[in-house]
Amino acid sequence: MTKQVPEYSGDPATEASDAPSDEFSDAFWRTKNLTEMTTQEWESLCDGCGLCCLHKLEDADTGAVSFTNVACRLLDIASCQCKNYTIRKKLVPDCVILTPDQVPDFHWLPKTCGYRLVSEGKDLKPWHPLISGSKASVHEAGISVQGRAISERDAGDLEDHIIDWPEA
Ligand code: SF4
Numbered sequence: 001m002t003k004q005v006p007e008y009s010g011d012p013a014t015e016a017s018d019a020p021s022d023e024f025s026d027a028f029w030r031t032k033n034l035t036e037m038t039t040q041e042w043e044s045l046c047d048g049c050g051l052c053c054l055h056k057l058e059d060a061d062t063g064a065v066s067f068t069n070v071a072c073r074l075l076d077i078a079s080c081q082c083k084n085y086t087i088r089k090k091l092v093p094d095c096v097i098l099t100p101d102q103v104p105d106f107h108w109l110p111k112t113c114g115y116r117l118v119s120e121g122k123d124l125k126p127w128h129p130l131i132s133g134s135k136a137s138v139h140e141a142g143i144s145v146q147g148r149a150i151s152e153r154d155a156g157d158l159e160d161h162i163i164d165w166p167e168a
């Protein structure tokens, strides 16, 4: 039996050895913890992948969380951006706005998520815009939902849309 996990958004990515070292040695995500970051720094940790805007299902017995490829109705599935970020909570009450103290509890965040990586003491990935300098790199690296998600308006039963690629 499964129940739907609330949608989640970080206020808008594997091992430390993947990321460049010297150029970013003093970078804020390496030198500050999440509670010390400015709002701008916090926001910039989001890589724009859109993965947290996919609906997820939680097994009521085991607590295991499965991703689906079904996107929140407010997600632009082409750009992977929220169509109305400023008032998203009003438009989608289930959208949970992530704050630093909540990060460890959001175990369903994808492993690539910048917030999850930093909260686990890991480095950002080479394709993260803060490293690459380009917002397109998350899409070019095949990390984002671009081209792989469908809108909840068209999806039907979520259980028919369970996927494993966000955790691949
Ligand atoms: S999963 Fe992706 S879009 Fe969501 S908060 Fe993390 S980095 Fe941003």
Ligand code: SF4
Pocket (backbone or CB within 6 Å): 007, 008, 009, 052, 053, 072, 073, 074, 075, 076, 081, 082, 083, 084, 085, 088, 089, 092, 095, 096
């Ligand atoms: S309201 Fe926006 S940020 Fe929240 S889950 Fe939907 S698309 Fe993502």
